[in-house]
Amino acid sequence: MSNPIVSTQSLTKVYGQGAAAVRALDGVNLTIQPGEFVAVMGPSGCGKSTLLHLIGGLDRPTSGTVWLDGQDLTQLNDDQVTAIRRKKMGFIFQFFNLIPVLNALENAALPMILDGMRPAEARKRAQEWLERVGLGHRLTHRPSELSGGEQQRVAIARALASDPALILADEPTGNLDSRASEEIAGLLRQISST
Secondary structure, eight states: HHHHHHHHEEEEEEEEEEOOOEEEEEEEEEEETTTOOOOOOOOOOOOOOHHEEEEEESSOOOOOEEEETTTTTTGGOHHHHHHHHHHHHEESSSOOOTTTTOOOHHHHHHHHHHTTTTHHHHHHHHHHHHHOOOOOOGTOOGGGSSSSHHHHHHHHHHHHHEEEEEEEEEEEETOHHHHHHHHHHHHHHHHHHH
16 A cells, blocks of 8 residues: 555644634544545534645644645745745635636646746646636636536646646535535546546
8 A cells, every 4th residue: 555645643723722722633544545535524623724724734733633645734925835835735625716807727737837837838728727626718707707517627627737746625515505515526527536
């Protein structure tokens, strides 16, 4: 069996102090293998987003460790974690976080360009992924000209174009109607199996 892409050990996150302290996570142990599709489900406020933020290096645990592809994120400084996040992770959020003045192709290519990739190569990869998610005909459309489901597809293409080792999706269908939600969930399952 290959090494896990993600592993957590005794992962704990406490917000606040004293009587006002809230224990969002308490000793979570988790192992995710490469290619595995994992859904974390539970009621609002149970720590799902906190877990994703800790795995993604967007926040630091109170205690415990997070290993990503063999590296202990909790032992790295912020710049090192940012570098790993940019090279090895793709994020898909409930709110699409697209730049309004950029078209779909530009939005999907931007993170790769900011990471130093040649613009032509970044646009080529972005276009390939936009075509794979069914938006090849909408490359020059700005977010305001796209439906919610189409905007989320741009966000998915943006997250996948850099070929990350790990995709973290925090309620990627939470802002969509039921039909678009089913399409996005199916698309994510399909992509994870390729």
